Amino acid sequence: MSVMIQNPEDFFRALIPERSDLLKSLEAEALEEGIPIIGPVVGELLHILVKVAGAKRVLELGTATGYSAIHMTRAMDPKTDQLITLELSQGLVQRARENFKKAGVQDLVTLLQGDCREILKEISGPFDLIFMDIDKQYYREVLPLCHKLLSQNGLLITDNTAFSDALDFDQAVYQDKGWRSVNLLCFLPQHSPEKDGICLAMKA
Numbered sequence: 001m002s003v004m005i006q007n008p009e010d011f012f013r014a015l016i017p018e019r020s021d022l023l024k025s026l027e028a029e030a031l032e033e034g035i036p037i038i039g040p041v042v043g044e045l046l047h048i049l050v051k052v053a054g055a056k057r058v059l060e061l062g063t064a065t066g067y068s069a070i071h072m073t074r075a076m077d078p079k080t081d082q083l084i085t086l087e088l089s090q091g092l093v094q095r096a097r098e099n100f101k102k103a104g105v106q107d108l109v110t111l112l113q114g115d116c117r118e119i120l121k122e123i124s125g126p127f128d129l130i131f132m133d134i135d136k137q138y139y140r141e142v143l144p145l146c147h148k149l150l151s152q153n154g155l156l157i158t159d160n161t162a163f164s165d166a167l168d169f170d171q172a173v174y175q176d177k178g179w180r181s182v183n184l185l186c187f188l189p190q191h192s193p194e195k196d197g198i199c200l201a202m203k204a
């Protein structure tokens, strides 16, 4: 009879994907300063999803220091692809710009400063993939804007969906026939927090 792994959290905590020294230094910095980044496991998940989706235009809501964006750019072609990332805080925008230069992806990335609830009304789609990682209370409000900006069968990945602030988003994306979605409650080592939800929603 097959049994479950004993202490699965300890087991999976030891299986962290490899990543560059730059990404490791951004993780250390985020831990020290309390910046809630996605961490290496969700970073690898984003890389895989961008690659599998063959995403050539990617939009990110919530850049912080650029950690998640750098993960996604590693799955993209700098000659043909584009990643647009939106960040409210001027201070974080400056830090992210420096980190994109250090990663050598500054030509692939367009970083726009401002409130994404406004910017999303002005930018042009379609995008193949959108990663949403802003304050959870805005998720519900920007959901229709994400739908509009995605290509048919485009993928919306939303982080932190197990927070109570994301509850109205979780219900809306589940009920809306414009999306096919799954909401995964996961154990995510080094994610902030380590037990959280991630929603994968495809524009139907």
Ligand SMILES: C[S@@+](CC[C@H](N)C(=O)[O-])C[C@H]1O[C@@H](n2cnc3c(N)ncnc32)[C@H](O)[C@@H]1O
Pocket (backbone or CB within 6 Å): 036, 037, 038, 039, 061, 062, 063, 064, 065, 066, 067, 068, 069, 086, 087, 088, 089, 092, 114, 115, 116, 117, 133, 134, 135, 138
């Ligand atoms: C969880 S952090 C993003 C972490 C980043 N995605 C990573 O994993 O490396 C959320 C970021 O969203 C930004 N933010 C929150 N509300 C926003 C809004 N309305 N428009 C743009 N950015 C916003 C915050 O300033 C913060 O830097």
